[in-house]
Amino acid sequence: MTAETSQTLDRGLRVLKLLADTDHGLTVTELSTKLGVNRTVVYRLLATLEQHALVRRDLGGRARVGLGVLRLGRQVHPLVREAALPALRSLAEDIGATAHLTLVDGSEALAVAVVEPTWTDYHVAYRAGFRHPLDRGAAGKAILSARQSPSSDPGYTLTHGELEAGASGAAAPLVGVTGVEGSVGVVMLADAVPERVGARVMEAAREVAEALR
Template identity: 40%
Template sequence: MAAASGGETSQTLDRGLTVLTLLAKSEDGLTAADLAERLSTARPVVYRLLRTLEAHDLVTHEGARYVLGFGIAELAGHLQPRLQATVQPILRRLSEKTDSTALLSVADGDQALLLLTADPPHATFHIAMREGARHPLTVGADGVAILAGRPESEDDAEDVRVARRRGYAVSVGALQPGAVGIAAPIRVSDWATASLGVVQLGVEVNDALVPVVMDAATEAAALLSGPRLSGQQPR
């Protein structure tokens, strides 16, 4: 067992979770040999991990290449009620503070999926965002923020690099003419899968909204990763 800052951890479980993470990052899947090299471990160990993950529908294989299984989607489906209960109140407050449409987007492959929205209660006009809408991660502040919340890659576009340095992403007219977006990644690990942001009518970014958006994303990350969701108090 490997020592960690919070105590001991299971090396086998850690390797299994690392396999899932590696497969999530690979669009074309990976072979057992690929995984053994990246895990710096013997191939028989990797095969045992893969067989166990397959038994739980978390991994499947197409020929010699392994990809994530549909069990991952089933688990992710149970996350939405938690997100709604945790993040929706934050979105409502953010929308009211900024007089903008607030939104939570999640990564679904190479696309950003608009999962939750909150409309400004007192705005005469606002941008209407449809829950369930999709667009490429590389387009729009919400998708760019997700990419910026991940480790640096040589394939990163310049707007992703800028957003990573700033801690937030902005877009003007990227998804809809006359719409300005600001978003920050929700960081519960070093591989962001969600972002929280606002979109409003305009052609220029209102810098005063940036810290409000970043604070909201930080609050969401703390609630989603903290022990309070299970009724425990932080130590």
């Protein structure tokens, strides 16, 4: 038996998803076409979402995601972090390097979970909350590689010295997790990443993705 659902709520959530997928916002007419409903319905949906700061309209009348979504998003990070920690701990201990989960935050990469190995004499100090441009460092570049080839296996990304002199990184993107764009990786003090690390990072990324589905 199919559970009873709310058509209005469903439409409102679809509006948010459509707006989240565009950088330029959408007009009422565009939303009406994409939702398959008349403009009056769209106006009502937007008015309700605006009251909760989930949607805002610019001077040109285009609807965009509102700042209220950020408040909801902050509550997601602890849940994602908790789900990722077992795989990150295993990765850090296995490789002997600092492991991290990085998520997209606007145009930046944001480290939301970091685990350091317990048995090494030294390792890279990498902290949760660290931000960097998406096009610098293995974590961000792995995410960008997944954007460029969403239908294929993006593999892993290696970098050296892009975020910290003398440090090398390896990262693999999270694949198949609805609403989450991120990567799992390691950073180490080395001139180059050992060959086995790439495959191990990809394995950890798959484990985290499974935990988040």
